[in-house]
Amino acid sequence: MTNDNKVLTEQEQDFIKRRRRRSIAIAVVLAALVVIFYAITVVKLGPEIMVRDL
Amino acid sequence: MAYAENNSDTLETVSTGRVEDYFALLKPRVMSLVVFTGFVGLLVAPGGVHPVIGFVAILCIAIGAGASGALNMWYDADIDRVMSRTMNRPIPSGRIAPGEALGFGMTLSVFSVAILGLATNWLAAGLLAFTIFFYAVVYTMWLKRSTSQNIVIGGAAGAFPPMIGWAAVTGSVSLDALILFMIIFLWTPPHFWALALYKKGDYEAAGIPMLPNVAGERVTQNQIVIYTVLLTITGFGPVLTGLVGWFYAIPAAVLGVVFSVLAVRLRFSQGAEMKRRARVVFTYSLSYLFVLFVALLADVGLIRWFGGVS
Known part of the structure; x- marks a missing residue:
């Protein structure tokens, strides 16, 4: 890995910073979807959520 | 480290956008109006809804509207490049x-419609899907560049949110929901034609057939007056159906009369004075819709919690 010590250009650093922020944004959206689906399930099914034929 | 070996060419194969740029694709300012009117539709609908389901419904309406904004910006990038108002878009x-x-737009469209359908009902989801289709395809791809009635018919897309909110709660569309739709539908032409009057040069440069460019300023001024008067009358619709009472009717009357006076004053002006008054009408139209819907919400709230003042 001869390139490990290569100094990143300003443009590359900026790109990495943007990509990192995009990744965080996607993570936040996914986490929000999990919460939303969980909440919808609980609200729509209520206590019935425990009633199921096995 | 792989990225250290990349040169700037290969960087372009991955997105270079900032999170803010993606957010801008959703047209947050349009979205705020959609959220607000959708929220009012949801709250004034009879029956009520669980707060979590209501929140999800509004979120889906907002994301669906944002998705159609992204699709609009995708298709309109060529003309956005020409207009001063839009050249800084992502x-x-x-x-x-x-x-x-x-x-981005397609993904959000599918997700917002699917989640709205699962959380509420498929009538609301179907209306949302139709709204996205109407804005992205009927308005953006077809009407916007081909007819001076573009925003009249396209305005339907912006008028759907309160109806979707209503449908999310009731599972149906009633006369009241239709009146809320009509209020925004009739509000859109004076709102955008006022903008088009003082941004006429922009639309001309982009080759968009807005009414002032195609039919002239006088025709546009007349049309603004006609739609404003129709809007003022339709504003009383919710009173006639018994959805609301005097607490709404009085502000609706004042707001409508002021709007009509401003429209008439715009009609009898020209040149720089006309542009100034067009700007006033544009700004006022935003306050008009906001205050009218606040009054609607306040009146329904009074009726529900205190038995009404009328």
């Missing part, structure tokens, strides 16, 4: 690739 400025905006 695609014309080169921060986001057109394909990304298309994928």
